[in-house]
Amino acid sequence: MKKFDKERLLLAVAGPVIALVSAIVLTSVVLVASGKNPFEPYRLMLEQIGFSDVQVLIVNQASLYYIAALAVALGFRMNLFNIGVDGQYRLAAVMTAVVGAHLALPSFLQVPMLMLVAMFTGAFWAGIAGVLKVTRGVSEVVATIMLNAIATSLIVYVTQADVWGVQVGNNMTTGIMKKSGWIPGIDLGAGAGEVYGLVFLAVLAGVLYWLVLNRTRFGFDLRASGASETAAAASGVDAKRMVLTAMLISGAVAGLSGLPLLLGDAHTYSLSFPTGLGFTAIGIALLGRNHPGGIALAALLWAFLDKASPALDYATPVAYEKEIATIMQGLIVFAVVISYEAVRQWGLRRQQKKVGAELAAAANGNNNAHKKEVAA
The missing domain is CATH 1.10.3470 (ABC transporter involved in vitamin B12 uptake, BtuC)
Structure with a gap:
């Protein structure tokens, strides 16, 4: 059974999460700079999910x-x-x-x-x-x-x-x-569409x-x-x-x-x-x-x-201007490029350190084995 790689999962999730958080922070900065509440727009949009x-x-x-x-x-x-x-x-x-x-x-x-x-x-x-x-x-x-x-x-x-x-x-x-080419939808009723x-x-x-x-x-x-x-x-x-x-x-x-x-x-x-x-x-x-x-x-x-x-x-x-969402989408794309590269570099350094540690451990093991042979 293949071993679960927690570090690989972390690297896969880190990029999108960093990009999304960065976009929210930067959008909030834009709202503050324009004299608006930096949290209210998110609450208003999240409320829409309930409809x-x-x-x-x-x-x-x-x-x-x-x-x-x-x-x-x-x-x-x-x-x-x-x-x-x-x-x-x-x-x-x-x-x-x-x-x-x-x-x-x-x-x-x-x-x-x-x-x-x-x-x-x-x-x-x-x-x-x-x-x-x-x-x-x-x-x-x-x-x-x-x-x-x-x-x-x-x-x-x-x-x-x-x-x-x-x-x-x-x-x-x-x-x-x-009409023979129309594909009917799934009617959810109650005015949902x-x-x-x-x-x-x-x-x-x-x-x-x-x-x-x-x-x-x-x-x-x-x-x-x-x-x-x-x-x-x-x-x-x-x-x-x-x-x-x-x-x-x-x-x-x-x-x-x-x-x-x-x-x-x-x-x-x-x-x-x-x-x-x-x-x-x-x-x-x-x-x-x-x-x-x-x-x-x-x-x-x-x-x-x-x-x-x-x-x-x-x-x-x-x-609030609905263009806030457009700004956020643009910032997500911008943050994605930066965050993914940062995560890639971090992952590369982690991999290099891991390989270096494994090589060092192997070298120490060979040295100890050689010393034992000489002592014998």
């Missing part, structure tokens, strides 16, 4: 964040920075909405078909950056940033009235999708992510290539093939990010469809340390800050 409708909003939002963060984490495990998740997710959502509005199949075929459209679109868009990297050496950061801009232009084109766009009031949409039916897709994605990375040869090759391409190549792994494969899978997962909202609530893509999801997912993946469990907690935290912060606008007798 069932806010709980539903948090879970629904977290499902989108979680899938998008898994897409980012897949790239991170390969030492790739897929900053194009936002473009991949939005382009996949608009193409899925277009197909869903113009094609009607039985539900048992329509839903899988729409998922495949989303995955294929996301994979195709991420694959462009992957091909550029393995064939021309173009940084995936530069390529995906440019692809985000191109995706935005394509979405504007697709939603034009003379292409596939349908104007509803002042909003351009892709039209309402066929519905939990997206595809919340379970997020759970399944997290389980598959862990199984593939930790229990398959492909996952080992991916992690090995991310840690050292040279070492991976020595064991027969084609680094370029792994880069392209990782980008394709990351894009496919990113394509699924918008489906809980698209198939469970909106049923159309419009100008009000959320943007910036992919960039938020980067912070969530960092805070969760690319672990499915850690990412889940980080996604719930981010969703909580998003959905509980509007209560600050209605605080009495003094209202």
Whole structure:
């Protein structure tokens, strides 16, 4: 039985905890500097957890964040920075909405078909950056940033009235999708609202992510290539093939990010469809340390800050700006980078001391054995 490593657990938990505490402290400093109570906003937001409708909003939002963060984490495990998740997710959502509005199949075929459209679109868009990297050496950061801009232009084109766009009031949409592609939610009653039916897709994605990375040869090759391409190549792994494969899978997962909202609530893509999801997912993946469990907690935290912060606008007798939550999210990302590096350095020093102590003990044991032999 594998021995429980308390020190490893401590190192894994220390980074996120330090980042979160640092963000709270720094946000409190900002509140004090602006003449506001540094504790009241946290109390007001925590009170929102007790409302069932806010709980539903948090879970629904977290499902989108979680899938998008898994897409980012897949790239991170390969030492790739897929900053194009936002473009991949939005382009996949608009193409899925277009197909869903113009094609009607039985539900048992329509839903899988729409998922495949989303995955294929996301994979195709991420694959462009992957091909550029393995064939021309173009940084995936530069390529995906440019692809985000191109995706935005394509979405504007697709939603034009003379292409596939349908104007509803002042909003351009892709039209309402066929009902066979809708996925019903879980109605909690009492005015709480519905939990997206595809919340379970997020759970399944997290389980598959862990199984593939930790229990398959492909996952080992991916992690090995991310840690050292040279070492991976020595064991027969084609680094370029792994880069392209990782980008394709990351894009496919990113394509699924918008489906809980698209198939469970909106049923159309419009100008009000959320943007910036992919960039938020980067912070969530960092805070969760690319672990499915850690990412889940980080996604719930981010969703909580998003959905509980509007209560600050209605605080009495003094209202607080809801942007406090945004400041806190930004500070968490900032603190994550610093705290993780500090924890890494501390862990490295601890490991060096441990190895040094073990070598010293072995040397002393050899010396004592030699002395005994000489004495004999």
